[in-house]
Amino acid sequence: MVIDMNGLFALAGNQNSGKTTLFNRLTGSNQHVGNFPGVTVEKKDGQIKGLKGVTLVDLPGIYSLSPYTSEEVVTRDFILKEHPTGIINIVDATNIERNLYLTLQLMELDLPMVIALNMMDEVRASGNSIDVQKLSQMLGVPIVPISAGKNEGIGDLTLAVKELMAAQPPRAKLDFCTGEVHRAIHSIAHIIEDKAKAAGYPLRFAATKMVEGDAPTMKALQIDENEEHIIEHIVEEMEEHLHTDREAALADMRYSYIENICADCVVKYQETHEQVRSEKIDRLLTHKYLGIPIFFAIMLVIFWLTFSVIGQPLQDLLKDMLGFATVQFSGLLQEVGVSEWLRSLIIDGACVGISSVLSFLPVIVLLFFFLSLLEDSGYMARVAFVMDKLLRKIGLSGRSFVPMLIGFGCSVPAIMATRTLSSERDRKMTIVLTPFMSCSAKLPIYGMITMAFFPDYGGFVMFGLYVLGIIVAILSGLLLKGTLFRGEPVPFVMELPSYRIPSGKSVLLHMWEKAKDFIRKAFTIIFLAAIVIWFLQNFDLHLNPVSDATKSILASIGSVIAPVFIPLGFNDWRASTALITGITAKETVVSTLSVLTGSSTDAQLAASLQQIFTPLSAISFLAFTILYMPCVAAFAATKRELGSLRGALLTALYQTGAAYLVATLVFQVGSIWFH
Amino acid sequence: MTLDQVKPGYAAILSVIGGEGALRRHLLDMGLTPNTRVTVRKVAPMGDPIELFLRGYVLTLRREDAAKIEVVQVEKA
Numbered sequence: 001m002v003i004d005m006n007g008l009f010a011l012a013g014n015q016n017s018g019k020t021t022l023f024n025r026l027t028g029s030n031q032h033v034g035n036f037p038g039v040t041v042e043k044k045d046g047q048i049k050g051l052k053g054v055t056l057v058d059l060p061g062i063y064s065l066s067p068y069t070s071e072e073v074v075t076r077d078f079i080l081k082e083h084p085t086g087i088i089n090i091v092d093a094t095n096i097e098r099n100l101y102l103t104l105q106l107m108e109l110d111l112p113m114v115i116a117l118n119m120m121d122e123v124r125a126s127g128n129s130i131d132v133q134k135l136s137q138m139l140g141v142p143i144v145p146i147s148a149g150k151n152e153g154i155g156d157l158t159l160a161v162k163e164l165m166a167a168q169p170p171r172a173k174l175d176f177c178t179g180e181v182h183r184a185i186h187s188i189a190h191i192i193e194d195k196a197k198a199a200g201y202p203l204r205f206a207a208t209k210m211v212e213g214d215a216p217t218m219k220a221l222q223i224d225e226n227e228e229h230i231i232e233h234i235v236e237e238m239e240e241h242l243h244t245d246r247e248a249a250l251a252d253m254r255y256s257y258i259e260n261i262c263a264d265c266v267v268k269y270q271e272t273h274e275q276v277r278s279e280k281i282d283r284l285l286t287h288k289y290l291g292i293p294i295f296f297a298i299m300l301v302i303f304w305l306t307f308s309v310i311g312q313p314l315q316d317l318l319k320d321m322l323g324f325a326t327v328q329f330s331g332l333l334q335e336v337g338v339s340e341w342l343r344s345l346i347i348d349g350a351c352v353g354i355s356s357v358l359s360f361l362p363v364i365v366l367l368f369f370f371l372s373l374l375e376d377s378g379y380m381a382r383v384a385f386v387m388d389k390l391l392r393k394i395g396l397s398g399r400s401f402v403p404m405l406i407g408f409g410c411s412v413p414a415i416m417a418t419r420t421l422s423s424e425r426d427r428k429m430t431i432v433l434t435p436f437m438s439c440s441a442k443l444p445i446y447g448m449i450t451m452a453f454f455p456d457y458g459g460f461v462m463f464g465l466y467v468l469g470i471i472v473a474i475l476s477g478l479l480l481k482g483t484l485f486r487g488e489p490v491p492f493v494m495e496l497p498s499y500r501i502p503s504g505k506s507v508l509l510h511m512w513e514k515a516k517d518f519i520r521k522a523f524t525i526i527f528l529a530a531i532v533i534w535f536l537q538n539f540d541l542h543l544n545p546v547s548d549a550t551k552s553i554l555a556s557i558g559s560v561i562a563p564v565f566i567p568l569g570f571n572d573w574r575a576s577t578a579l580i581t582g583i584t585a586k587e588t589v590v591s592t593l594s595v596l597t598g599s600s601t602d603a604q605l606a607a608s609l610q611q612i613f614t615p616l617s618a619i620s621f622l623a624f625t626i627l628y629m630p631c632v633a634a635f636a637a638t639k640r641e642l643g644s645l646r647g648a649l650l651t652a653l654y655q656t657g658a659a660y661l662v663a664t665l666v667f668q669v670g671s672i673w674f675h
Numbered sequence: 676m677t678l679d680q681v682k683p684g685y686a687a688i689l690s691v692i693g694g695e696g697a698l699r700r701h702l703l704d705m706g707l708t709p710n711t712r713v714t715v716r717k718v719a720p721m722g723d724p725i726e727l728f729l730r731g732y733v734l735t736l737r738r739e740d741a742a743k744i745e746v747v748q749v750e751k752a
Contacts, residue, residue: 068700095731096731098705098730098732101704244709247699248692248703248708252710255706271731278733282717286726288720385719386719386721388721388723388735392737491698491701491702492737493702493734493735494734494735495732495733496734497733
């Protein structure tokens with residue numbers, strides 16, 4: 001039966017508590033689920049199934065309501081400003097002590113609340129038990145035991161939400177503060193009562209925040225100097241009596257209360273099977289000597305499967321199919337008598353552009369298939385644990401390692417993968433640095449140049465290029481850490497969740513989400529870029545169509561820009577034009593150079609290249625290629641993840657600037673060296 | 676003694692939580708409160724961070740942050 005009523009519920013809980021899984025169960029909507037701390041960056045909403053008109057908002061996973069991380073601020077602001085009808089608090093029953101810490105803070109918000117006690121199946125299977133009824137009584141909050149993963153208890157939870165809306169809900173018991181803290185909270189509540197009411201703040205929450213010295217709440221309540229003085233005095237007195245400071249006193253008060261409750265309601269003979277299993281798995285995966293080799297082996301297998309075994313055939317197949325469709329479509333357009341230039345625009349501009357980007361789709365989907373396996377299983381948190389020390393040196397944390405590694409495959413999914421980073425600062429920095437990891441699309445360029453200049457040292461040159469990219473990334477990290485991204489890095493205090501077998505549905509959802517993202521991009525920004533490039537390639541400066549590529553606007557721009565590269569050792573319009581077309585996709589550097597030099601064989605191309613470059617300027621050309629701004633697809637991803645065009649442009653400018661500087665250095669230092 | 680000096684396989688009782696600002700608050704929120712028993716489970720391959728077990732769950736912490744936490748009664752876990 002579908003009930004028609006209006007309501008807005010907030011779903012709040014710790015990270016790794018199964019919150020997003022529960023959200024999907026309750027709403028049936030498509031949303032990504034992850035087993036990595038902090039997957040939900042933005043809040044998402046959906047309609048609760050069976051309760052028409054009741055919206056559920058999935059808030060970021062948080063451990064507390066303090067105003068320190070952006071996730072905590074988002075959650076606080078939502079609850080305090082949007083005035084939801086009620087809260088669904090998801091609690092991981094296998095980790096109940098720490099989860100209830102947030103519950104106690106949510107209770108202070110004085111909103112109708114129901115606790116969804118998740119993973120009860122794991123608790124029971126281990127022979128442990130929780131007296132749900134007693135716990136509910138002690139907290140004064142209705143509790144529904146569920147297992148979101150196994151879809152158990154979801155109907156009961158929906159029913160509980162309905163009851164919460166229908167009846168006068170029971171008030172949560174707020175008598176968990178004792179002694180000196182109790183005295184302080186109540187004295188302050190008395191003082192600020194009117195102001196809290198005026199500001200629309202729950203009194204108990206506001207009073208607790210006063211004790212904590214919470215600046216945003218002080219400001220919202222417009223506490224004057226006199227009141228602040230009195231409050232400070234009360235808190236100082238409390239600190240003096242307790243021989244501790246305000247923050248520790250409150251955390252201690254909450255945890256002590258939870259310990260007492262758990263002593264009464266929770267019977268825990270042993271760790272759950274999942275916890276025991278996790279410890280065993282970690283003996284290998286985070287092993288002192290084997291941990292790092294195993295991680296690289298896993299990544300190697302993923303790359304191998306993605307880029308060669310499965311990905312390559314799929315990519316080729318898709319390319320063939322799209323090529324076939326394009327030819328058919330072209331024939332159709334000719335038949336119906338569409339003018340030649342329009343046909344060229346549609347086929348050579350739009351279709352070819354989109355096909356070249358869409359051919360990346362299999363690789364991206366595959367990579368995200370493996371990534372969501374790593375993420376949902378809980379392994380990604382271990383990678384962060386193992387790699388943290390290395391990345392800390394450049395001002396990042398271990399969590400940035402995986403996106404950077406994916407960058408060696410393709411910058412697009414790498415930039416998209418930064419979504420898993422919980423710190424805004426780390427995220428931005430990772431997005432800027434990732435494209436320095438040489439992506440696989442640049443391989444044909446390296447192949448072309450080494451074939452022409454260093455046929456015997458191919459491997460050595462390639463290795464050097466990868467190392468160059470990494471070195472520039474490290475230097476950039478050090479530079480950015482000291483300038484643009486100064487300020488405290490978010491402390492690396494991270495939970496290692498128990499390993500869990502990823503659900504097929506969740507992995508598929510994740511893949512679908514990323515594929516959708518990418519396809520949308522292919523048909524918007526990349527579509528536009530393809531048409532612009534087509535136009536530049538097919539018209540001359542008088543806007544007359546050209547048949548000879550050397551007379552196009554693009555070639556003219558290439559000629560104008562060419563002298564810019566004199567410090568890098570090459571001054572040829574074909575090289576600069578190739579670098580411009582390389583922005584659409586890096587492989588096109590090769591095809592552009594072939595077309596513009598009129599080479600049809602590798603030998604011809606090599607001969608032409610030897611006229612354009614010297615061995616040294618070929619190296620500086622390569623250095624520029626590996627470092628300068630990534631392709632439009634990656635640029636679009638950067639814009640989307642940074643949420644600003646300006647940021648994306650600045651990033652591209654920085655990358656291109658770094659490329660120019662490094663390539664100039666390579667050529668100039670090289671010139672002196674070999675002189 | 677501070678938490679970073681506790682060897683893997685040993686447990687200790689936390690006495691004073693140092694540090695300041697967001698870090699300290701986060702440590703307290705995660706359950707690292709005075710009188711809590713914490714087991715040091717292992718050290719990451721590169722020697723940092725460290726892996727702790729407390730309140731029925733696993734937490735990782737950098738050494739420099741663990742050095743701000745004082746402990747007493749160190750014993751074999």
